[in-house]
């Protein structure tokens with residue numbers, strides 16, 4: 001049963017951790033080491049069941065392999081999940097236990113922040129292992145979110161060039177869902193470039209800030225998906241686009257920082273059928289992991305990192321060219337593009 005799951009996702013290894021003292025139950029999936037030692041965040045989530053946690057870590061770790069491959073990184077993909085309610089379970093002791101678990105993996109997996117794991121949490125874990133990234137210090141990059149946002153904006157420009165014939169967002173209306181660490185900075189880039197912003201966040205203070213500082217129009221969270229706009233930019237949680245909703249979208253481009261935007265492949269098909277260009281999440285939101293990889297090598301430098309973020313424009317452009325050549329929608333082309341990079345690396349080992 002377990003090996004069936006590994007085969008289904010092409011996953012190399014799964015590691016489980018049970019720490020009686022702190023209640024830590026965690027899973028690390030090492031999806032692929034073909035391109036190098038692996039990197040991927042760790043999330044803390046109250047999964048309904050162990051099966052759901054396993055499904056999430058398998059899916060997300062494969063996504064990391066693809067993300068690292070299309071970004072030209074010499075790192076494989078992995079992911080960690082900690083099962084449970086962070087509000088009840090997250091203690092310094094538990095974070096240290098997770099740090100020791102990662103340390104036992106001996107450097108094949110470097111991890112950092114993700115949902116419900118903050119930079120401060122990662123700093124605690126880093127007391128017991130050197131295989132943590134996304135923290136401050138010499139040669140380190142700190143919070144990767146501003147880099148992610150810059151890369152998302154550059155990828156959106158490449159999408160705009162393809163769809164509207166120009167990199168510029170001047171006069172374009174962009175609907176932004178989620179104004180957290182990534183979404184708010186994406187809005188700042190868009191505002192500077194002359195876009196009209198429609199925004200939404202379940203945290204009303206974030207939306208009000210965008211209204212005051214960036215002149216954004218605020219709508220309810222239930223309205224943002226169907227707002228009248230040129231571009232829809234998802235920057236909140238995943239699984240926001242399902243096939244049934246696609247005919248109601250008013251945009252012609254979907255591009256944002258959120259992971260796993262499509263509920264499943266049928267949403268990708270529906271977008272393609274509706275003539276809406278979707279820039280695959282892991283191609284456009286790779287800025288964070290690029291920053292993390294520079295940090296792992298202790299060569300993080302703001303200028304170099306920003307140059308790499310700007311390179312996401314070309315990564316998106318190359319993918320769109322490949323998609324056209326293969327006559328595939330971008331969401332399918334991305335997986336094929338990434339898998340080919342991994343397969344080529346495997347056969348040249």
Ligand code: NAD
Pocket residue numbers: 144145146148177178179180181182183200201202203206221235236237238257258259285286288289
């Ligand atoms: P964040 O928690 O700082 O921000 C998310 C924001 O979305 C919050 O302000 C939250 O209130 C809002 N939100 C949640 N549900 C919403 C809804 N239904 N409607 C509107 N707003 C909603 O997270 P972040 O770091 O900005 O990450 C945003 C997305 O980007 C996530 O999907 C994350 O996985 C992805 N991502 C982030 C990074 C990074 O470097 N931070 C890197 C790659 C991908």
